[in-house]
Amino acid sequence: MLPQGLYCEPGGFFIDPLRMVDRAVITHAHSDHARPGHRHVLATRETLALMRARMGAERAGAVQQALGWGEVLGVNGVEVRLLPAGHVLGSAQVAMEWRGSRAVVSGDYKRQADPTCRGFEPAACDVFVTEATFALPVFRHPPAGQEIARLLASVALFPERTHVVGCYALGKCQRLIALLRAAGWDRPIFLHGALAAMCEVYSALGQRLGDLPAATVAAKQALVGAIVLAPPGAAADRWARRLADPVVAVASGWMRVRQRAKSRGVELPLVISDHADWDELNATIDEVGAPEVWVTHGQEEALIHAAGLRGVKGRALRLVGYGEEDEAAA
Numbered sequence: 001m002l003p004q005g006l007y008c009e010p011g012g013f014f015i016d017p018l019r020m021v022d023r024a025v026i027t028h029a030h031s032d033h034a035r036p037g038h039r040h041v042l043a044t045r046e047t048l049a050l051m052r053a054r055m056g057a058e059r060a061g062a063v064q065q066a067l068g069w070g071e072v073l074g075v076n077g078v079e080v081r082l083l084p085a086g087h088v089l090g091s092a093q094v095a096m097e098w099r100g101s102r103a104v105v106s107g108d109y110k111r112q113a114d115p116t117c118r119g120f121e122p123a124a125c126d127v128f129v130t131e132a133t134f135a136l137p138v139f140r141h142p143p144a145g146q147e148i149a150r151l152l153a154s155v156a157l158f159p160e161r162t163h164v165v166g167c168y169a170l171g172k173c174q175r176l177i178a179l180l181r182a183a184g185w186d187r188p189i190f191l192h193g194a195l196a197a198m199c200e201v202y203s204a205l206g207q208r209l210g211d212l213p214a215a216t217v218a219a220k221q222a223l224v225g226a227i228v229l230a231p232p233g234a235a236a237d238r239w240a241r242r243l244a245d246p247v248v249a250v251a252s253g254w255m256r257v258r259q260r261a262k263s264r265g266v267e268l269p270l271v272i273s274d275h276a277d278w279d280e281l282n283a284t285i286d287e288v289g290a291p292e293v294w295v296t297h298g299q300e301e302a303l304i305h306a307a308g309l310r311g312v313k314g315r316a317l318r319l320v321g322y323g324e325e326d327e328a329a330a
């Protein structure tokens, strides 16, 4: 552990470093994990493309090296592999093998199926380094399809109103679109301008998202009965007021907390998260079978306690700097 973040000493590289470093392995393109200005960056092809789109090609790393799924790369004697994490497009766990022992860093992850990214692949290891964003028993995410059905039922119930769904620009937005398409919604899905760029990268990487016109230039009449996606701030803000009698929804794991939804003026909270819930976190710890679990960020005490009851040794890393984006991205 160094102030710059999680460090693999024999390999000489950091994972999702919080400050600029010489050599970084990046799990995914959310801004709290993928910071600009590292010299050498190793990540999946998709993560590198998303990083370039978010921060510009130069700031995404002087040297950018893509590693394919399951490919093994030797870094100073450490065998490094990237395994799908199921969080957002390109999101990976980092598996490291050195002198016969294996550590896996989960990055952010979830276990629910997501049509926009590869599903989490559990890997047996000696040390499992996990996130813990929703590591409290109160956080149990319903199947996302069930929440989409609630949204579509509301649209059917209020055909004269515009449903504006607050969602994070990278990952959640594209997942909502894919889930709506899978549920049979083939009409246009209108986008706030801040969401367009990431959708374009997803499309360029082969995701089929359908017709996504800009909400800002659409006639008010065209938005009657429509679904509009916007950043969570804009959805509950003045921006939404120009829409036809908007129903404000927000898609986030935090919507499980009714009080939070209420205080933000969210009429239709949708519990759709890109993070593992309490059950998924515990099931994953059991599945990878690691005798030792390190927790990077989130509600570490509860998870370490629960793991301890099952004989798994836990350690809180208390990394400061992750999860800043997760409030909205979660």
Ligand SMILES: [Zn+2]
Binding pocket: 028, 030, 033, 087, 108, 329
């Ligand atoms: Zn993330």
Ligand SMILES: [Zn+2]
Binding pocket: 030, 032, 033, 108, 322, 323, 326
């Ligand atoms: Zn995160």
